[in-house]
Amino acid sequence: MARTRPLVIGHRGAPGYRPEHTRTSYELAISMGVDAVEPDVVVSRDGVLVVRHENEIGSTTDVAEHPEFADRRTTRSIDGEALTGWFTEDFTWDELVTLRCRERLPLLRPGSASHDDAEPMLRLRDLLDLVREASFSRGREIGIVLEIKHATHFGAQGWDVAGLVDAELRAAGWGSGAHPLVIESFEQTVLERVRDRGIRASYVYLLAGEGRPFDLVVRDGDAAPTYVQTASPAGLDLLAGRFDGISVDKALIVDHPASRVVDDAHARGLQIYTWTCRPENAFLSPRFRRPGADAAFGDYEGEWTAIRDAGIDGVFVDHADLGVAFFGG
Structure with missing residues (x-):
């Protein structure tokens, strides 16, 4: 039976309430009824896939308070941009697991920050097992949207x-199609390489509101298309048949009312997701912000109505309960 509402995806778990990518963040999102959860994965020095939004971990862990790791602070070029901090590729997993997770946005989300320093990081295998066991114990399929x-x-x-x-x-039993799995990335080449290995999943290409994909910049230089160009009808023509869908910055839908990206994607047989639905003023399109601080909730229902009415197939949410209540009805 065709889905009549968007897939509701717990973005890094439920980071509106718990530090992102922690066990309790994912458990809370699942308990609130999301259809799937979204981990990001990066690599450790010894080749472990670590669940972190970025390989720089200074803003989401207590690494700066570990004197034994002070000399690991460095500056690296990440996708063409200089970034200073601590990076997963400079730590073994046994070292990373000694760190504790922290809220990325403590001023906006003090409630989540109250749970700082309580939990270690997760490996991808930890989350794969957690979601499979939760699906069994709750008697419903819970998916994973894995971002590389x-x-x-x-x-x-x-x-x-x-x-x-x-x-x-x-190794975790997630490669054969037995569990609902989506694999996504801002880089086309890694999606194609995973697909060519025979992993049964839906493959979704992420499109930011600006910039170019780093893999294509490395390969093609200035000839690499921008993400916005790829979201055009001509760009989508090149994706049709190669990927199962795209996932776009919500600004391409909310801030451009004349945009036909949803209809254009559907016309080419592509599903389309959007990210990220958040209720705070700081994250809403200007016309949906309301008086109050950045952390205050604005007219998020107005923004989310525009997203829902556009015919989107999946939404990433930080506040799992609000997302399920709004999009899951």
Whole structure:
């Protein structure tokens, strides 16, 4: 039976309430009724797939308070931009697991920050097992939308990211299509490499509101298309038949009322997701903000109505309960 409402995806778990990518963040999202959860994965020095939004971990862990790791602070070029901090590729998993997770946005989300320093990081395998067990215990299918981060960057360091993902999914029983799995990335090449290995999943290409995909910049230089160009009808023509869907910055829908990206994607047989639905003023399109601080909730229902009415197939939400209540009805 065709889905009549968007897939509601717990973005990094339920980070509106708990530090992102922690066990309790994912458990809370599942308990609130999401259809799927979204982990991001990066690579450790010893090749472990670690669940973190970025490979720089200074803003989401207590690493800065570990004197034994002070000399690991460095500056790296990540997808063409200089970034200073601590990076997963400089730590073994045994070292990373000694760190504790923290809220990325403590001023906006003090309630979540009250749970700082309580939990270690997760490996991808930990989350795969958690979701499979939750599906069994709750008697309903819960999916995973797995985002692969910085594959070209890690590839330059000698890691076959597609091979690591393939091995982990198969070892955990997630590679055969037995569980609902979506694999997504801002880089086309890693999606194709994982798919070519035979992992049964839906493959979704992420499109930001600006910039160019780093894998294509490395390959094609200035000839690489921008993400916005790829969201055009001509750009979508090149994706049709190669991927199962796209996932776009919500600004391409909310801030451009004349945009036909949803209809254009559907016309080419592509599903379309959008990210990220958040209720705070800081994240809403200007016309949906309301008086109050950045952390105050604005007219998020107005913005989400525009997204729902556009005919979207999936939405990423930070506040799982609000997302399920609004989009899940």
